[in-house]
Amino acid sequence: MRRPLADNAAFPVLLPPAARLARRLEEERRYALPVVRLDVRTMLVLAALLCLWAGVAEAQALGSGQESVLAAILKWTPLISRGFALNVAISLIAMGLGTMLGLFLGLAQISLLAPVRAGSWALTQFFRNAPWLVLLFYCIFVLPFRVTVFGQTFDVPNWLRATIGLTLPVMANVSEIVRGAVQSIPRGQWEAAESLGYRRGQTLREIILPQCLKRMAPPWMNLYAILIMSTPLASVVGVEEAMTLTRGALNAERRGDLLIPMYGALLLAFFVYCWPIARATQALEHRWQVTT
């Protein structure tokens, strides 16, 4: 049975987990996305499994006179690292662009003009609820392969189009984070500002948004963790990022025993990159939750 407990459930024994569940739900509602919870124990288990698999493969490889698994992984590491750098670059650009656009879209969602509000709401909902992979495909095929600016023709590389594809869901999620944060500021703050003669824009800039920063930082960082973990989606459309290059390396090696160690190493790389972000998010969340 996974039905949530009724509010008036009189099972005191069940209350702690119920309260924890409620808090978690509340958090996810505020984040507008599932919360990335990476635990260092997860990493240890992952590393241990990887060692086990690599060890078994290693024994087989040495037994049959093939190159050592570790040596094979090390050989491909520089290339795959370059691919991983592209994952990081895609995530940073998509996050930067998405945040800027999302900020405007989020503020449009609280506009006093009903058409602006409705339009930005629809846009936000559309991109927030579309599968990321579909948006990615869409951008790969819809965006032009070449653009001409002032008579000069530039190729639009695949990775850039993929980045734009990932920018769209980021934008929509940031929009929702901004709207949620602004609306969580008590009404009295607006009234106090208004009674002191502040105009609406001035109130937002000087009083509301500065208070929102603390509320927005944890969900925003969580969104980034989700984004970086989604960048391997770009391999489906042929972008030469870490996932694509790992597959390429495996094709070149033609060795089944490398499959799990190499994908495992990639998994570990993502974990090592995301874990500090997830930890920092939780730390900020914990530190700032009292000051609201």
Add this chain to the structure above:
Amino acid sequence: MTAPLIRIEGLRKRFGVNEVLKGVSFEVARGEAICIIGPSGSGKSTILRCINALVPFEAGSIHVGETDVGDPRLDKIALRRRVGMVFQQYNLFPHRTALQNVMMAPIQVLKQDRREVEARARALMAKVRLEGKEDAYPGELSGGQQQRVAIARSLCMQPEVMLFDEVTAALDPETVKEVLVTIRDLVEEGMTCLLVTHEMAFARDVADHVYFTDSGVIVEHGAPDALFTAPRHERTRAFLERVL
């Protein structure tokens, strides 16, 4: 007799189907302290909110000096510069220190000189007996202290009239007094004050004139001694019996 500072005539206001003000009229002279008392939901706070144009009203008129608050082309900023307001929940800006709270609006809204505003703000902090708390954030202050910062913040705009909306209703009993003392100082200095309050003893003590409202109308008004000791209306009598 000079012209009244605030003149309200036939004020009507409704929220949806609920008419909260059904034709309220009164005047406030410069330097006067007026208290509005009455049961919850009788529209007391709404009167204050209409005066500084936080909420629009349907009928009647409000004048602050020569400014017509009902005018659609009303310069709200000019109006709010003249009318200060203090809220029940203090509504200090939590991301700024006490002193910054006091200084912000004159600098950002009135574009006044920073040094001049700071000198004034520090003097006001002393006046509300909060020297030494200039750099504290609102979260570090007690309710009574926060409310006094809110009063200083409003005074720093150098208003001609101050509106107090149940400013002690959210406070601990011990801190109520420090806020009331601050307000009484203001009244004694001749600041025009309009207070909505549940503190009957205080109303009787500081007010020049007391208005009793119920169900959106002014039931009766008069000098505090007369109104509190010899109410003429049955409704006033019943209310005073309940609260005193």
